[in-house]
Amino acid sequence: MRPTAAGATRALSLAAVLAAVGLLPWLSGRDPALTVLRARSAEQEPTREALDAVRRDLGLDAGPLSLLGRWAGGLARGDLGTSWVSGTDxxxxxxxxxxxxxxxxxxxxxxxxxxxxxxxxxxxxxxxxxxxxxxxxxxxxxxxxxxxxxxxxxxxxxxxxxxxxxxxxxxxxxxxxxxxxxxxxxxxxxxxxxxxxxxxxxxxxxxxxxxxxxxxxxxxxxxxxxxxxxxxxxxxxxxxxxxxxxxxxxxxxxxxxxxxxxxxxxxxxxxxxxxxxxxxxxxxxxxxxxxxxxxxxxGPALRDAGLALPPVRPVRAHPAVPVVLGAVLLAAIGWGLVRDPYAVDTSARLAAPSWTYPLGTDGLGRDVLARLGHGAAATVGTAAAVCLLSLLAGLALGFLPGVAAGAADIANALPPVIVGILVAAVAGPGTGGAALAVALISWPPLAAHAAALVQEVRASAFLTAQRAIGAGPLWIVTRHVLPSVAAPVARHALLRLPGIALALASLGFLGLGAQPPAPEWGLLLDESRAYVERAPWAALAPAAALALLAGLAVSVAAYARGRTAGRGGTARRAARAGRPARPGTPTPVKEAPVAAG
CATH class of the missing domain: 1.10.3720.10 (MetI-like)
Structure with missing residues (x-):
């Protein structure tokens, strides 16, 4: 039953993605007739008659179903259409x-x-x-x-x-x-x-x-x-x-x-x-x-055996490593927050680092340190909102593993940049669109983790005893299963926060996220490319901040894995005894597989 549900969900998810691609001209909500008219003839006046002719030629005057049917029919014949800008196939x-x-x-x-x-x-x-x-x-x-x-x-x-x-x-x-x-x-x-x-x-x-x-x-x-x-x-x-x-x-x-x-x-x-x-x-x-x-x-003998690896030896990280990295990053952010990120000083354009501008200035004479500090709030704050959405989706879908598995396969085949391009084509580039793009594909690891924990908790001897004394399904789910699953999945989501922030920064770097003059880290790095030869410090500052963020993510994850491995023996002994690992916890559960994250 579960493979059938997963297959159906996979097919529906793929069909939804293809339909979204086919309906881009309709979903975008913009009238491309003026763009096409200017691409074809820059001198022609954009009269109503000329624009209506372009719409009829492109098929934009028809409804969404007709538009999707025409695109799908051309796709079946190997015809992807004609470029609106160049007029070529x-x-x-x-x-x-x-x-x-x-x-x-x-x-x-x-x-x-x-x-x-x-x-x-x-x-x-x-x-x-x-x-x-x-x-x-x-x-x-x-x-x-x-x-x-x-x-x-x-x-x-x-x-x-x-x-x-x-x-x-x-x-x-x-x-x-x-x-x-x-x-x-x-x-x-x-x-x-x-x-x-x-x-x-x-x-x-x-x-x-x-x-x-x-x-x-x-x-x-x-x-x-x-x-x-x-x-x-x-x-x-x-x-x-x-x-x-x-x-x-x-x-x-x-x-x-x-x-x-x-x-x-x-x-x-x-x-x-x-x-x-x-x-x-x-x-x-x-x-x-x-x-x-x-x-x-x-091979044929092990295909259905569910072959698994032995427990992974965690990479140890000294607790001082994330503390030092976090302190350096927070110090730079805090110093930048007390400065003005939007003040323009044209006389100090592309100024080298100095006491006045510790990280130099950009092409408009704005303080790079100030923009770095204020950009952290936008980058990390948006990442925290995406983490919360992914956590809620992962917990909900963890109780429906057969349905979630098929959709996860399609989500895993879509990198954030591709989804960001689609969202930007529909809603335009912006912080909200970038956050939506990352949220749409960041839930599968959390859902898989939650599904594994739900299965483990439901099979525990503790819950068998609860059912034997007459506890109802709703009581078991809300008082035992969900509390046992929510904490480790929430820690898993927290470990993914730096990675989500980096994904948002990548969309900003490509112009699909925050727009100027917002001081977002990826956008800062993109803006500095135009004058990287004259003022490399403008690029090195956001690059160093992103590198520190990546290092912080690795060190925190390694330290968390080491702590989890240290608690593994106690949890396994408790599991064999059919009792909670500590008072107040219904059953021991596994932590996030950070090595695969």
């Missing part, structure tokens, strides 16, 4: 952009695999790794931030590699590194965290005693580790499609992501429809290939 532009993006993603995947091998090799050789924190920090760095720093250091300061364009292999290096390093950090972190537990299993000791070579044991351990992690690898590959939008924008790469972003900003909706459809297809195909690879690795 959309399909060749989409294919050309897709070819460039696939080349870039292939090179980035190569970089990711090389980095993952470098992070995993010490674990295979010594049985333990020392780069867990490094891998976690690499995985937490946003692609747009790494791309900006790489452009500034390797392209502008050192002049080693070209900073824009797509003319030859040299132009591929910096974009591939910026896109591949976070993915490689994530892949290496997942495998390196899981390998020590596998290497402690009994069969490894027996193989070593029998004289089996270290290389063969390493290969068998990797084969044991990979199947449960393949879905996470698929999500990392899906993340490349979202990261490609920012990386292509930074380095002016004519890929499908930059095409989609440009179409959204120019309101060229047919081109936007084709580009988003291509990006969505990439995500779905990647997820399907990951599922197929997992089945092949498991």
């Amino acid at each position: 959309v399909l060749p532009s989409v294919v050309a952009g897709l070819q460039v993006s696939l080349t870039l993603m292939g090179a980035a995947l190569g970089v990711a695999l090389l980095l993952a091998v470098a992070l995993v090799a010490p674990v295979l050789w010594r049985g333990r790794g020392t780069g867990g924190v490094l891998a976690a920090m690499l995985a937490a760095v946003p692609e747009f931030l790494l791309a900006t720093v790489a452009l500034l250091v390797c392209g502008v300061w050192l002049g080693w590699l070209p900073t824009s364009g797509w003319q030859g292999p040299a132009h591929l290096v910096l974009p591939a590194v910026a896109l591949g390093v976070p993915a490689g950090g994530l892949l290496g972190r997942l495998v390196a965290d899981a390998l020590p537990g596998v290497l402690d299993e009994r069969w490894v000791e027996l193989w070593r005693g029998a004289g089996v070579s270290r290389a063969r044991i390493a290969g068998a351990a990797l084969r044991r580790v990979l199947p449960p992690l393949v879905p996470q690898f698929g999500m990392a590959a899906v993340g490349l499609t979202g990261g490609a939008v920012a990386v292509e924008t930074v380095f002016a790469v004519p890929g499908i992501g930059r095409t989609a972003l440009g179409a959204a900003k120019s309101q060229d909706l047919p081109l936007l429809q084709g580009a988003v459809l291509a990006l969505l297809a990439l995500g779905l195909v990647t997820g399907a290939l990951a599922a197929l690879l997992r089945r092949r690795l498991l």
Whole structure:
């Protein structure tokens, strides 16, 4: 029954996304006739007759069902329509952009695999790794931030590699590194965290005693580790499609992501429809290939066995690390909050850091420190609201795992940037649209965590006794199940707060979030790109703040995992005894799987 519900929900969610793409001209609520008329003939007067003729030509005078039917019919014939701006067929532009993006993603995947091998090799050789924190920090760095720093250091300061364009292999290096390093950090972190537990299993000791070579044991351990992690690898590959939008924008790469972003900003909706459809297809195909690879690795005997990894050895983080990072970040924010972020001093444009302007000024002479401090409130405050919405959705859907699973598959195939582009095309760019875009796809990890906890609590001996004495379902859910589930899922949501803030900053960096003159961190980084060669400090300030935020996220998560692992023995003993882990708690529950987050 549950697989059927999940399949139906998956199909309905996919149909809803496709319908939203097909109805973009109607959902946007804007009349594109004037834009199309000016693109076709700049000298023609925008009279009512001329605008009506354009609407009839584009089919915008029909209703939404007719518009969706026409688009779906053209899609079935391989016709994506005609660009409203250039007047050319959309399909060749989409294919050309897709070819460039696939080349870039292939090179980035190569970089990711090389980095993952470098992070995993010490674990295979010594049985333990020392780069867990490094891998976690690499995985937490946003692609747009790494791309900006790489452009500034390797392209502008050192002049080693070209900073824009797509003319030859040299132009591929910096974009591939910026896109591949976070993915490689994530892949290496997942495998390196899981390998020590596998290497402690009994069969490894027996193989070593029998004289089996270290290389063969390493290969068998990797084969044991990979199947449960393949879905996470698929999500990392899906993340490349979202990261490609920012990386292509930074380095002016004519890929499908930059095409989609440009179409959204120019309101060229047919081109936007084709580009988003291509990006969505990439995500779905990647997820399907990951599922197929997992089945092949498991083999017919284990496909339905629910193979799981041994408990992960958590990366330890000293409690002083998040305290120091948080103190530095809060000090900069607090210092900036007492200054005016909107005051313009044209005589101090692009001024270097000084006592008057500790972090320099931007292109309008505004204080970068002040804008950094005031931007934190907007960035972190919006992220907190998104976290709350995701928490409520995750708790509600945790009680409906069969329904939530199918929708989660579609949400996981949509990076925040793609959803942000769609929301911006409908409602226009802004803080609210960016928050909605991130909220729409940030709930699946929380829902999966809540569903696992609900299942565990409902199967506990404590609740069996409650049912035996006549407790009703509503009483059990409201007094026992929900309180037991809400606390750990809320802690999980809190750990995701920095990641959500970084996602919002990425949308602001692409012009899909907060708009000028708002002092939002991603927007500050985007504005500084125009004069990065003359005033690099204007870019380094928000980049350093975002890097500190990423480091804070990693250190807090690692510390939380260490604390959770330390409490694991007590909780397991309580679970075996069928009693609460401590007074006032109905049953022990597992904490968030932070390693996979």
